[in-house]
Amino acid sequence: MIRINCPVCGLRNETEFTYGADANVQRPEMGEEDTQPWVDYVFNRENPRGWHREYWHHAQGCRQWLVLERNTLTHEIGSCQLARGVEA
Amino acid sequence: MAEMLSPLHTKAVPGRYGAAGNAGVTLSTRPIANLWQIAGWQGFGDAAAPVLAALGLTDGGSYRRSEQSGEVTAWRIAPDKILIEGAGDLSAHTSDDLVTLDLGHARAAITLSGPAARDLLMQLSAVDCTPSAFGLGEFMQTGIHHVGVLIQCTGPDNFDVLVPGTWAETVWEVLHDNALPHGLNIDEAA
Amino acid sequence: MKRLPTGGRIDRTAPLKVRFDSQDLPAFQGDTLSSAMLAGGVSLVGRSFKYHRPRGIYSAGVEEPGAIVHLRDGNRHEPNARATVTEAFDGLTATSQNAWPSLGFDIGAVNNWLSPFFSAGFYYKTFIGPFKHSTKFWMTCETFIRKAAGMGRATYLDDPDHYEKCNAFCDVLVIGGGVAGLSAALAAGRAGAQVMLVEQDVDLGGAVLSDPVSSDGDSWVASALSELEALNNVRILTRTTAFGAYDGDAYGLIERVSDHIKAPENHQVRQRYWLVHAKRAVMATGAIERPLVFGGNDLPGVMLAGATRTYLNRYAVLAAENVVVATNNDSAYQVATDLARAGAQVLLADMRPDPSEEVVKLAQQADVTVMPAHGVIQARGGKKVTYAMLVPVDVTGRAQGSPQKFEADLIAVSGGWTPVVHLWSQRYGKPVYQEDSACFVPDAQEGQTLQGAGTAAAAESLADVIAQGFARGAEAATAVGHPDSVGIIPDAFATGPFWQQGLHPAWAVLTPQGKTQGKAFVDFQHDVKISDIDQAHLEGYVSVEHLKRYTTLGMATDQGKLANVNALSRMAELRGKDIPEVGTTTFRPPFTPISVGAIVGHEHGRHFRPTRLSPIHHWHVENGAKMTEAGAWIRPWYYPQGTEDLTAAYIREATHVREHVGMVDVSTLGKIAVQGPDAAEFLNRIYVNGWKTLAVGRLRYGVMLREDGFVMDDGATARLGEHDYFMSTTTANAAKVLAFAEHLLQTAWKDLRVHVTTVTDQWAAIAVAGSKARALLTQVSDADLSRETLPNNHWTTARIGDVDIRIHRMSYSGELAYELYIPAGFGRHVWETLYAAGSEFDLRPYGTESMGALRIEKGHVAGPELEGRTTMKDLGLEGFASSKKPFVGSVLRKREVLEDPARPTLVGLEVEGDTGAKPGSLLFSLAGEAKGHGDGWVSSTTYSPALGKNIAMGLLKNGKDRKGEVIRIVNFVGDQTLKAKVVSHHFFDPEGERQNG
Secondary structure (H helix, E strand, O other): OOEEEEOOOEEEEHHHOEEEEEOOOOOOOOOOOOHHHHHHHHOOOOOOOOEEEEEEEOOOOOOOEEEEEEEOOOOOEEEEEEHHHOOO | OOOOOOOOOOOOOOEEEOOOOOOOEEEEEEOOOOEEEEEEOOOHHHHHHHHHHHOOOOOOOOOOEOEEEOOEEEEEEEOOEEEEEOOOOOHHHOEOOEEEEEOOOOEEEEEEEOOOHHHHHHHHOOOOOOOOOOOOOEEEEEEEOOEEEEEEEEEOOEEEEEEEHHHHHHHHHHHHHHHHHHOEEEOOOO | OEEOOOOOOOEEEEEEEEEEOOEEEEEEEOOEHHHHHHHOOOOOOEEOOOOOOEEOOOOOOOOOOOOEEEEOOHHHOEEEEEHHHOEOOOOEEEEEOOOOEOOOOEHHHHHHHOHHHHOOOHHHHHOOOOOOOHHHHHHHHHHHHHHHOOOOOOOOOOOOOOEEEEEEEEEEEEEOOOHHHHHHHHHHHHOOOOEEEEOOOOOOOHHHHHOOOOOHHHHHHHHHHHHHHHOOOEEEEOOEEEEEEEHHHEEEEEEOOOOOOOOOOOOOOOEEEEEEEEEEEEEOOOEEEOOOEOEOOOOOOEEEHHHHHHHHHHHOEEOOOEEEEEEOOOHHHHHHHHHHHOOOEEEEEEOOOOOOHHHHHHHHHOOOEEEEOEEEEEEEEOOOEEEEEEEEEOOOOEEOOOOEEEEOOEEEEEOOEEEOOHHHHHHHOOOEEEHHHOEEEOOOOOOOOEEEOHHHHOOOOHHHHHHHHHHHHHHHHHHOOOOOOOOOOOOOOOOOOOOOOOOOOOOEOEOOOOOOOOOOEEEOOOOEEHHHHHHHHHOOOOOHHHHHHHHOOOOOOOOOOOOHHHHHHHHHHHHOOOHHHHOOOOOOOOOOOOOHHHHHOOOOHHHOOOOEOOOOHHHHHHOOOEEEEEOOEEEEEEOOOOOOOHHHHHHHHHHHHHHOEEEEEOOOOEEEEEEOOOHHHHHHHHEOOOOOOOOOOEEEEEEEEOOOOOEEEEEEEEEEEOOEEEEEEOOOOHHHHHHHHHHHHHOOOOOOOOEEEEOOOOEEEEEEEOOOHHHHHHHHEOOOOOOOOOOOOEEEEEEEOOEEEEEEEOOOOOOOEEEEEEEHHHHHHHHHHHHHHHHHHOEEEOOHHHHHHHHHHHOOOOOOOOOOOOOHHHHOOHHHOOOOOOOOOOOHHHOHHHHOOOOEEEEEEEEOOOOOOOOOOEEEEOOOOOOOOOOEEEEEEEEEOOOOEEEEEEEEEOHHHHOOOEEEEEEOOOOEEEEEEEEOOOOOOOOOOOOOO
16 A cells, blocks of 8 residues: 655545656657657656656545655655646 | 525435444535635735635635634635635636636535544545544545545534535445444434 | 363353254354364364365364365355354354265265376376367366365355445554563553554454463453553454555454354444554464374374364363374473363374473373374374374484374374464565574564564563563554553463474474375365475476465465475475575465455445436436446436337437437536636647637637547537636546646646636536527527527527526537536526426437437547547548647657558448447458458447438548448457448538538
8 A cells, every 4th residue: 555645635545546657757848849759758768676756646635746756666655745846 | 596406415315224223423415505716826825815814714724724714614625726615706806816616516515423423434535534633623635435525524523525516426325325334314404 | 072061261151053064063152163063073074175185173273274164055155264263153054165965975085096197287287288179178177177176165146244444543553462462552552552453363362262261371361451441542353354464554454243143233244344554563463383294194183283272271172082192392292281181191292302301291290191202104094083103203204113003083283383474474575584493483674664573473482472562562652652651561471381492393204215104285275295395396396486386385275374384394305405595485465365345345236336427317317217327427328218229219319309409418528627827828738729719708629639649538618708718528538638637737837827627516518409409598598599699619608597507509419509508506407497498399308329329420529439549630630730839749649650541540331231330340341351450440330310321430441542432340249241331421411501500
């Protein structure tokens, strides 16, 4: 059971959240016309052994998107911030 | 005059259900007079302050404790969103820094009380509802039966559950069926 | 076997009616099914999994591999119940399983003689060759083998009972209510922490319950319990098993609320599934005794030594009068002594050459004959033990002389003890081997929030058990911020030889050649013999995990609780290594079997998943609509008249809309308020078409793509005000679109001053369609709906009675049509107002089936076309895309593969003949074989009343260039081939004259 410390709602079970995406990838600017940056954004992912930053959506809560640190090896949960407060 | 129909109008059938003995849970519904959302962006606090002040409220900045003044209740549901019940039409406050939205028909209110009310909530939502963790005037946004709800603690063992209207019956039925082992009393809708 | 006249923890004033097969058992309150069986002289309880060998009662606890039975009958019938943990109750019925035609005469026992064919890896080797069509042949054989090899039979009836799920939060969870657990709970409770103490047994006390009544242990437990019960921060749950320890300090528990009675009473649940969030946990789960390996060690009458003592002291049942006790440690001496004092003749064979004087003296004082350096090499008997063959053994367990025959009806064995480390291991990985106590123990590390205590952590004495429990409890309380005084540690009390005292690590008694004398089992439930381990070794199996799967060792319902160490020690011996080098298999939840019902909780039947209802729902139901599921929504499917079936009803409804006027409940459409100064910019980015020029009072159809360039959704958005838009989405994609919009606004587009909020629940929506729609709405509302004032893609406010609504002019059916948006609480009122006023216009409600028929006639795409694999180009929607601005998916939609002209594109199909096509059918040219994936597929299909023929939409390779071609529609599932002409998917009124009228 992943427990996520939502900055708005407090410590909650993963059942209230949905997983979003890898939070390390940065969406290209709207005007970006080359294909490769979009391919990288949509398809190309690191698959790290260890700490990973990822988007979670507090769908059954405050509906905020969060950036959560999660260790893919140990299942440890690190910091959790509002996505809007995180520099991409 | 057209009658505003609660999503739960077929559900709140008064009576005594489930286990014999003292009723552990009492369920009922109450109407929502009106419900508005105000939302903003950077500087939301400043934009919201006059609205709240006009209603006799202050923004305590808490995501856990609702603000109350007379019949008006305000919940800070997100960093830049406040839900306000009982304050009437707030559309006049719309500006470049603040948007207002009428949600008066979007929710149903289920009232839940009794000595087993907290136990029932903890069966159905994964949050700590014991008195020390969830006290009078506090609220939580969580899920019941996969539906996002807002639960407000209104007394020692009393709660209002605000449910999106189209999900209200399914949430009511789950509360109802899980209350049967506790002994269920359904009161006339308020 | 007999019940003693006095003693035990049973209530002799409360006799119970308990039945096993055709036999009434003399049971009392406080018995288990197995103690009642022993009291009633039952020795043969079941048949083994593979060889159908006789199985009896082997233990007195959760580890039981043999006494596995069916419980109850009818819809409460339950397979694979362990008799040893089944509390006896009045009216309990149990039956034997895996035996036919009867337990005593079981035809499947022939497998025992065929056992060379059923050895390790049987499945992997047998179902290969050597015949032609051998796969089919073996599949047939497997049916019979599966029937013979197996456990209980489940019921097909619905479970009548209610189960519930409950979340709990505490500071310290103490798992196990024995001496260690009670000590831990005392320390944590005194310190002020919120404590949950859970015990799988009905009573607290653990091993103390196997001591004679009124021993010192009893008063110790009573005193601890009374103190705990007085603490209001301590909650005690009995009959509750902690079956899983999970990340995030979550623990899964099953509380058996009503298993100990015939059926739940007064609406109570059968079982409760607890999900406990505990900041710290103490695992005080005790230890399980280990078997010894010798020929016939699975015969009924071979039993764990400690279990015989439990039956004696807890249930006042003397399991036999002629007992051989076989041991490699001190703990069995107390068993021998207690049995002898209760009147049994006891011979104790100790594999060790020099047991301590102290224990020998203890035994001899009770007239137990002690034979050091002796072991049982074989148990003999038919359906139960009649003789024990004893041999002198060396320190490794090899026979040093010829066997001697001793009469015995019980062989009580003790190979030492195995700490119950399951929960720790589930959480933190492999336990470590501790040489001096010859067992696996938790590898305790700083920072672990679950810590072992007591015999689960290989405590060395009772004082150590108490000290460990108390210390772990106090540490846990301190760690969670309750450093209050924990008071004085409870004193220890006197016990007999403790736990693994004097353990000698030899578990098998073998011939001088290193063989077993007859079949010798390590896994009693899955019939895995020592020789199977040997064979796996010969075949090159090295890893324990592979050994486990190859031999099925430890894979039965007992999950190897007894088998593991004996198998590992054999493997280590064969490989010339020691046990730690061989390692152990991974422990996974659940610790003991749990019922699926408890996991499901209330989420079955009508609560299987949440359902969503329109504000007008009850009108539909009251007026006879047949309802259907659309995602979570329950929607009116059709409104049958008289005896109409679906087909007749939808054809009539669709025809009626084209000829008169109909109304359909479209409240399920996703509705999102898009608000803020940058709302137009947001729409411009998320939709493919342009939004900056849309005036207040107008609405526009839009298409959205996913980031990868495929179509995500479509719908209309109305501009309600300067900074205020009302977006509609398809019913199916509403949640996805909202979450996607929130994601973009909170991550990539933080600079946009826009809020999106769902208003699906705020608005009921009704589509009124048909040539008389304007006339009807003009009559019931105050709005001017003339063609000039309200052309297509415009909206207006209106009043119907005293209800303020919005009327959007747009058409999905292709008829003159309006969508009414009504505050949800007035939705039904407006629907009924329309219905009443509609009689003079012949207004009829229509359902989703006819709505689908109308949209297919018009060639509008919907869910079956917007299925995630289609592009705008595929669907003929490319014309909507703006070339003047970037939008979500605008770059990736132009990837080469998506621009391939050979991709299937949307076409219409006019089907020849009277039979319609099935969605999902494949499309093939007329010529050639119908094989493979074909040229495309059918997405939507209906009978078209307007055209008088069966039509369909589909995606067809080079579809644009194939208009007029006749192709085949092949449905491989229904073995149906149809012919169809490829046409434009705009079947009906392609110019749109009707909707613009």
